[in-house]
Amino acid sequence: MLYMGRLARAAAAELAMATTEQKNAALEAMAAALEAGTEKILGANAKDLEAAEKNGRDAAFLDRLRLDEGRVAAMAKGLREVAGLPDPVGQTIASWTRPNGLEIARVRVPLGVIGMIYESRPNVTADASALCLKSGNAVILRSGSDSFLTSLVIANILTEAMKSAGLPGEAIQLVPSVDRQAVGFILGGLGGAVDVIVPRGGKSLVERVQKEARVPVFAHLEGNCHVYVDETAPLDMARDIVVNAKMRRTGICGAAETLLVSRAAVDTHLTPIVDALIEAGCEVRGDPDTQHTDSRVKTATDEDWDTEYLAPIIAVKVVEDLDDAIAHIDEHSSHHTEAIVTNDEAAAAAFLARVDSAIVLHNASTQFADGGEFGMGAEIGIATGRFHARGPVGVEQLTTFKYVVRGQGQTRP
Amino acid sequence: MLYMGRLARAAAAELAMATTEQKNAALEAMAAALEAGTEKILGANAKDLEAAEKNGRDAAFLDRLRLDEGRVAAMAKGLREVAGLPDPVGQTIASWTRPNGLEIARVRVPLGVIGMIYESRPNVTADASALCLKSGNAVILRSGSDSFLTSLVIANILTEAMKSAGLPGEAIQLVPSVDRQAVGFILGGLGGAVDVIVPRGGKSLVERVQKEARVPVFAHLEGNCHVYVDETAPLDMARDIVVNAKMRRTGICGAAETLLVSRAAVDTHLTPIVDALIEAGCEVRGDPDTQHTDSRVKTATDEDWDTEYLAPIIAVKVVEDLDDAIAHIDEHSSHHTEAIVTNDEAAAAAFLARVDSAIVLHNASTQFADGGEFGMGAEIGIATGRFHARGPVGVEQLTTFKYVVRGQGQTRP
Structure with missing residues (x-):
């Protein structure tokens, strides 16, 4: 797990420098690869469904887990929509010139590595990967055990497509285990390799993440x-x-x-x-x-x-x-x-x-209350915390900024 | 301590609604009260200095602790400078209209309650209080033990001036104890009453805060x-x-x-x-x-x-x-x-x-690398974290935002 974190950190540094064109080409490659891989995805999904039924999951649960050709096509469409969003990385949020001539700009940069912990919706694998990629972040995905086989096939397809587009495949990594301990490692931040955690799932999952995470969390526990x-x-x-x-x-x-x-x-x-x-x-x-x-x-x-x-x-x-x-x-x-x-x-x-x-x-x-309805494009979640991201969390909210200062030799008196 | 937290939370709600004029009047009253209270402040400071010398503190430490008429006047001047800064609360950061007519605005609101943990500089009591007040936040101050008597006199003067200006005195509270346990309580968030912690002091203090805090921290461990x-x-x-x-x-x-x-x-x-x-x-x-x-x-x-x-x-x-x-x-x-x-x-x-x-x-x-040099006015610290505030932390960085949406009866299709 710590090794995954280091790979993600290295991939994030590379991805932070990727151009909009490179990222959009990768998203298009990912969409095409999902379409081409539909049969393989549905095969894995059938196994997940069978096991979930045996485990006595209810109808609503099975519906969230179930994929069909239409749902795979919708995933691919979602990737292309993210490609169509403005690239937040490198945008100048604010800039001003000081009386001494220093030009100060606040410029958007990626957050780094996002830890995504989710339950039974396998499409989150593709949606979250797309939003993280567009915002220049690497992502470590931890799929729920019921959707693991489906998520694994999807993640492998996305990783290969990333590589074929010339971007680091390690920017999208699925935890190769359904061990519940893996969640604990991610919540601990993987030795400083995870910058923020986004949980997607039921209240008990979000509650655990909010309680145990040692890094910031973008989430809402509930919407009363x-x-x-x-x-x-x-x-x-x-x-x-x-x-x-x-x-x-x-x-x-x-x-x-x-x-x-x-x-x-x-x-x-x-x-x-x-x-x-x-x-x-x-x-x-x-x-x-x-x-x-x-x-x-x-x-x-x-x-x-x-x-x-x-x-x-x-x-x-x-x-x-x-x-x-x-x-x-x-x-x-x-x-x-x-x-x-x-x-x-x-x-x-x-x-x-x-x-x-x-x-x-x-x-x-x-x-x-929805990122799409707000005109922010797709969202990775909605946050009720007061810090950094509040409300819908889209690609812009998955960035931070740095101050870029240009001088002509100024020293401080 | 939990009761202090509840008082701070209530004061924060009131302060969030205070007008710029009210807050500036309070800052002016605080500045005048500090000037009028110079003798009392210096009396308390003499006791702190005597004890610190007995405890074998070195010359640099004693210099940071020492106040004189000039330094008290500088504190008052600092309060007036904060009064002169633009009020971030209520500012519209961004706004746009959706095709369905919904008008969406991102509006700055205070963070809530700031926990300020500092060491031997008694002027932090006034500086931090002023920045928190201007940004509409309540503050819980935890002064270092060596400067406790000085900080107590300063905090009491500020609280009385707040009240005289018609704002809640509980918006500025000094932990009435030098017990090291008090720091632990603040790091725990006082039962949800503290939104963010700002440590000011040596590396070991910042290290402890970053390690143990259960709420967000604005800090830098070091500047290499x-x-x-x-x-x-x-x-x-x-x-x-x-x-x-x-x-x-x-x-x-x-x-x-x-x-x-x-x-x-x-x-x-x-x-x-x-x-x-x-x-x-x-x-x-x-x-x-x-x-x-x-x-x-x-x-x-x-x-x-x-x-x-x-x-x-x-x-x-x-x-x-x-x-x-x-x-x-x-x-x-x-x-x-x-x-x-x-x-x-x-x-x-x-x-x-x-x-x-x-x-x-x-x-x-x-x-x-300084809020003043960046044109942001006074700063409460500099943050190297990637979340929310990065670089100098001024009044603007002590706010968050909410989405204010105005409709004409829109329902979602």
Whole structure:
């Protein structure tokens, strides 16, 4: 494992100097190689699926694990999309000239080596490799054991394509083992060889990574996202946003989990919104005020305010006003994404300023919490930490910078 | 300690919403209060000095600890300078509109609570408090035991001035104990109440913080800075830069510690530069090639290439060419600051791109590695980590951002 780290570090140094053309050519080669290797990938995937079924994995799990021709083609398409993104490396973020003539520039450089720890989605192997390559980083991949054979075939195809494009194959390395100890080594940073870890998977994986990692982590533990609707919100807009925020896809981190409604909007807004949610197939769990409006509303317990359902269930609470809504969010938020629906500009401004989450929205669905929707291209994850990357983590967020200073012989007085 | 953390967290939330005018008024009140409290500060400082002398502290240590009227006035002046800096909080770093009409802005917000762990310089109490306040952060200060009484008086004065200006006094808290355990509690993050730790002091302090901290750290362990001179460098410029980089102030982290000279420049550049260094009072330790040019050059051992002298001593080595210089720097650099002196634009571009340090300079002294010299105002430290803040850490680097998204009712398809 330490040797892998050293190889990755050396490959990262080489990759940091690669041109945009070289990197894009490699991405194209990788996409073509995945397409050409479809049969081999699906063969390995069939073995993984068989073993997972034997191990009693459920249908949702098997669906995440399963590849078919369409999904392999989608992976290849994803690689080509990353090739189409602007190259962040070498971009000048800021520059200025000092009175003494020194020209100072803050220039983007790759982070170095990314440790990617993921579970059963084998496509992460290709997606993460592409984003790391475009941003000039080497990646050490640690696939979940259930998708190991599939990931191994994909990683080997990508590595060979990298080499054929003249870039170091060691820039993409899959840990050749499903040993759980391997995760511990990566969390320890492989003797200084790993700069940041990105976990992708269930809450217990992310929890372990956040707790044990000795290097920075880009992650979110959960997305307990809130929508607050006040009495000035246009009813149709509020209803559409709440139903979309909850029900468009219930399994993503930007899905709304709690709806807060101001007391002044109980008569006008709460009833039709609850009705629309239930009509859309959502289970509504409410506080007494909410239950009072519709007999189909179940009882919310204290636990509901802290629960990320990732399912067609929503907790609904009547709050006194904006301050009360913000106080509730402060107490229960996972600092991921929160939205206010209102026509009161002052209330919107206060909400956007005071709510301390990575993403705050006014009159839009929380399901927009996504790098693609932000126009950042593909994302490797979403971060709720306060450092370096916050919100969607795309190629730009996988870089750091250095100060490049050009002088004409200046010495410091 | 945990209670201090909770108070700091609450104060940080309040401070995040403070206006620039409020913060500047508080900084002015703090400056005036320090001036008015000079006698009290010097009284406490006399006790600290007496105890430190009894404990056998050396002259350099006592000098760092000692305050006089001029130094207190300089602290007050520093507070006013921070008041004069632009307020980073609320600045829009980037903004764009999506095809669906969503307006996305990346807006600066404070980091939260800064843990400041420092040694014997009591002025850090005021400097760090001012930078944290301006950037909207609460600070928990842990003063070294030798300067504890002085720091306590200063912190109390600052806290009272904060309150008199209508801002929460708990935004500046000094750990009321010199117990070494207190450092451990802060390194643990005070139950999630500390967002980042900034250590200021000797290498052993920084080493402990980097090793044990469970939250991010802005720091540099050392500044083993290099200057590389090649045969195309104008001799006068090279000599001036090398002597300035080494000798202007030998005790700062941006001071040069190793000089590399290309073999082609041995006859033309090495001899006069070594001569100028020795004339300036510098001890020169060289490899055999360097020793060959001047009998006063002592022998450099392997250890010298990894030593941050912080003293009038320099290690000098003849390298074959640019690649050899970069390879030496790769191996021995602390990733702080490195400079090249050359008239060869291609060599300069390669050096600036390939050397992986927070600051890389062309034809300028490494002693410019400083927030003030960069035009960023005062700095709380210099970071060599790759995350979030790299290089000088000023008020801007003490902030993070959030995404503020304004819609007109958008739902995600």
